[in-house]
Amino acid sequence: MARSSQHLRIKVLLFMGSVAIGVVIGVAVYIGFSMGGGQDRSPVEEQGGGRGNSTLVNVLPLLAAVISSIITPLLTRLLGTPSENPADRVPLAAEALARKVRGERKAEARLRRLQDPAPMDIRWTRGDACLSDHRHNVPDDATLAGAPEGHGGVAELAAAFAAHPHRRVVVLGPAGSGKSVLANRVTLAYLERRERGRAVPVVLPIASWDVRRDGLTDWIVRCLAAQYEVLGTTAPAEDVARELLDRELILPVLDGFDQLPESVRPLAMRRLNAELDASVPLLLTSRPDAYAATVASTDVLTAATVLELLPVPLETACAYLASGAPPLRNADGQLETTWAPVLHRLRHDPERTPAAALRTVLGSPLMIAMARQVCDGSREDPDRNPAVLLEDRFSTPERIERHLLDAYVPAVYGPSSGAPWTARKARRQLWLLARHAQDHGGGTIAWWRLEAELPWPVRWFAPPLLASVCSGTLLALLALALPGHAFKTYFGLTPAALLFPPAVAAWTVGFGLTLAILSYDRPSWTESERRRRSASRRALLVTALVALELLHTWLSAEQVSERVCQETRQLSLGVTAALLVAFFDARRTAQPLALPGRDNVTVIVQWLGRGLLLGTVLGAPTGALTCFLNTCLDQGRDPGWSAGLALGSGALIGGFVGCVAVLAMSVFHAGARAVDVQAVPSPERSLTQDRRTALVRAALVALLSSLLLLAARLPRAGEAGGIEQICGCLWLSLAPATLVLSAWGRFLTARVWFGLTGRLPWRLLAFLKDAHARGVLRQTGALYQFRHLRLQERLSARPPGRG
Structure with a gap:
């Protein structure tokens, strides 16, 4: 019942939206073809009327081409492309996915x-029986024993x-024990043994799973679709x-259960x-403690x-370090490595010595890898x-680990x-x-x-001011x-006034400052706050804004300098444009956005239908009332039949403006979805x-907002209280505000600031x-993390230039 009522609501909204779209198109066509008509045209305009209609006819195909070039990719994304061979689609996709995963895992290795x-051998043993399921519930459990004592490795x-x-397996290990490396190597080893038609292992960071919102299968499907375009x-x-997933052709390798909240x-x-x-x-x-606590509270x-x-056995660590170092000849002419004296002491020195501390450190695969990178015997740096480690x-062990962390970079x-830095x-x-x-x-x-990391004045004022500069350039x-005359009608300026910088500066300051105030936000604020x-x-x-309008009215009445009146008017229009942008709810995006997918069709239809209906319902009465009041003020208390005409034309103007404005706002909100970072x-x-x-x-x-400019051509539009200039300023400011308030626009601001100050390189993503690639960071989707939490803590605790 709920599903049928939802479908009915969608159909009603779609019908109303279609009617509203028809009304908008009809009004636009009427205005366009009536641009050559009218009783107030000059003889020159009379002679050019045919050319105006001809120009419109020539422009319409171009407009249709622009619209189709934008809509076609969106429809393709929403509806998808048909399968050429549905019967073979899944097997072919599985093989393509296996090739892609193999290449990805080899690159990670x-x-x-x-x-x-x-690869260094990573060994495991059976965990606590209280953390495993009963033996009789585990299929073919005996084959997992490996060696007789229950030990084994990657193979x-x-x-x-x-x-x-x-089979289902849970691998537990402390920080730096090689869990992620094991997951990567098991995936590669399984793919080498995999036969055609068997499941494909895919490593997925389980920390990206929003457990409260998404089901497990929905999350896995979304991750696969986002990571592997080959599907x-x-x-x-x-x-x-x-x-x-339904055909059991996916083997999920969920890495990092402890990273979930x-x-x-x-x-x-x-x-x-x-x-x-x-x-x-x-x-x-x-990690063992996180998994054990979860099992204790659930199952x-x-x-x-x-x-x-x-832990890595000492002999395994010694063999790995020796094999990774270049061979050298010692004083006796025999081949050995720079690690040879150190490894000898590791094997023979007693406890409570630097060698004993180093033995403890080399039980971690992470520290073995760092020791290999840091202590490579380079002649450039003693x-x-x-031998320094002894x-x-x-x-x-703590001092050795701090030394390795400090020397790693x-x-x-x-x-x-060969680094460019x-x-x-x-x-x-x-x-x-x-x-x-660590902090943010x-x-x-x-x-x-x-x-x-930007200074707060730059963080909050640079993007809006950049938007105002872009609008000023346009x-x-x-x-x-x-x-x-058209420029002055829509923007309240003459082209010659642009030669005087304060004329544009007033609008720029009003728009930029107002938008900065409106977009101010703090992460600590709750949604209600x-x-x-x-x-x-x-x-x-x-x-x-009301005070500015009253000031402008008083200045005009007192016949103050025309330049001062113009600057006051432009300042007021800038504030108005920013408030209209706020009405569109154009705010700073919290994370990257992507174009909508097929699952967003229902949301898009609801947004568009509701927006068109709301804009028409709210705009028509507002426009009718505005035109009626202006007519009454101009013609006295008894305006006669012109009051009725004002109501009709005002409703047309208001309905048209409101419908287009809310339609643009609906597109702004429904035309994007959050990226699963x-x-x-x-x-x-x-x-x-x-x-x-x-x-996009x-x-x-x-x-869409450019259709608002047609409102000035509607009958009696001049009685709508400066509707032309309001529509012009909204059209002028909305697109730049959309760009600079996006995550990409704000990143450009940060990138320029960091590049100018030298705090981060210009090519930040390349860095x-x-x-x-050098192993300092690891990547999970769109996020980077330091290779290990201790490396991050050590780097942040020691500012550059200090010991």
């Missing part, structure tokens, strides 16, 4: 230098998944991903058990075996000799690294990023949140293109999506990508 010269785990396609070559990507972990466990069929395989990684993962990662100043950006400069820039991640980013680095271009403060600011600015393939992709969305929204809003 190269980035972590897992293949140089060979054994991949073989266990290959032997039983419905959408023959049909909508989400449809193909759902079919793959503690409050939602029990709900996540319940959803994992409730929404996954018994035959769906799964590999889940987590174990059904049919899952729990494994715990073991501190990079491994000095008396490194008598505890200079080693990565050393003179022989020096180690000192990279250290200073990474310090700012680490402080940002929740442990992550997101390009759309970097504006938080105003100057229009002054060259439009006739003088945000609405209350916004309402109070709007009321204050409306009061200021942890599921998108890369930060560059999220930036591209947000830039494309901002440009600005183009659509500018196209972040390079840091990711």
Whole structure:
């Protein structure tokens, strides 16, 4: 019943919206073809009437082409492309996905230098029996034992998944124990063994799952569609991903269960058990304490075996460090490495010595990798000799770890690294990023949140002032293109007035300052507090606008200088334009946006239908009342039949303006959806999506709001109280405001400021990508994180230039 009523409501809104669209188009066509008619035209205009209609006829195809070029990609995105071969679509998509995942995981392995010269062996053992499901609930549990004592490695785990396609395994390990590396290597090993038609393992960061809002399968489908465009070559990507999941051709590898908020972990466990069929395989990684606490409050993962990662054995660490160092000849002429003396002491020195402390540190795969990077025996820096780690100043594991963390960035950006940034400069820039991640980013680095590091005057006033400058530039271009009387009708200026800078500066200051006040926001504010403060600011600015209008009226009555009156009027129009932008609810976007998908069709229809209906209902009475009052004031208390005509024309004007304005506002809101920042393939992709969305929204809003300019051609439009200039200022300011208030527009502001001050490089995303390639950062969707939390804490705690 609820579904049928919702469909009925959508149909009613769509019908009303279609009627309103028809009315708008009819009015626009009527105005266009009546532009050559009228009783007040001059002889010159009479002679040019035919040319005006001919120009309109020539312009209409161009306008249709522009509209189709914008609408066609949107319809393609909403409706998708038909499948050429539906019967083979899913098997072909599975094989294409397997190739894509294999290439992606190999690239990740190269980035972590897992293949140089060979991956370090990571061992595991069975975890606490209280954290696993009963043995009789686990299918073919005996094949997971590996060695007789229940130990195993990557190969054994991949073989266990290959032997039983419905297996579920939970891998537990402390920070830096190699859980993510294990997930990556198991995925690659399984793909090497995979046969055609078997499930494809896909690594998904479970931290991106909004457990309270999204179901498990819906989240997996959305992640697959966002990360792997290859699924959408023959049909909508989400449809193909759902079919793959329904046919059990996806092996989810959910990395980082402990990164979910503690409050939602029990709900996540319940959803994992409730929404996954018994035959769906799964590999889940987590820290032991987070998983144990979740199991204690809810239940174990059904049919899952729990494994715990073991510390790296000393001999394994020694062999890995020795094999990764270049061979050298010692004093006796024998081949060895710079690690040889250190490894000898590691094996033989007693406890309570620097060698014993180093043995403890090298039990972590993370610290082994850092030691290999930092202590490579480089002749450029004596501190990079491994023997430094055995000095008396490194008598505890904590001191050794601090030394490795401090020396990691200079080693990565050393003179022989080929980095375009020096180690000192990279250290200073990474310090700012680490402080940002710790103070404002929740442990992550997101390009759309970097504006938080700007000084507050730049953060709040630069984007609106940039919008006003863009509008001023467009105003100057229009002054060259439009006739003088048309320019003054819509913008209250003559083209010659633009030669006097204060004439444009007044509008720029009014618009920029008002928009900055309206867009001011603090992350700590609650939604109710945000609405209350916004309402109070709007009321204050409306009061200021009324005062400006009264001042302009008084200056005109006192016959003050025309220049002063003009500047006051332009200041008032700037404030009006910003308030109208606020009416459109054009605000700072909290995160990147993307163009809507097929699942947003219902929302778009509801927005458009409701917006068109609301604009017509609100605009017609307002326009009728305005024109009626103006007519009464002009003709006295008994205006006669002209009052009725004023009511009719006012309703037409108001309905037309309100319908177009609210339609543009509906497009502004319905024409975008939030990007899943942890599921998108890369930060560059999220930036591209947000830039494309901002440009499309600005183009659509500018196209629709340009219809408001036709309001000046409606009968008795001059009695609507300056409607021409209000419509002109709204059209002039809405598109630039849409651009600069987007995440992309604010990122441009931050990028320019950081580049001018030298705090971050001009090519910021290139710097972040390079840091990711060097192993300083790791990437999860559109977010970057430092390779380890301790590296971030160490960098942020030591400002550049201090010891």
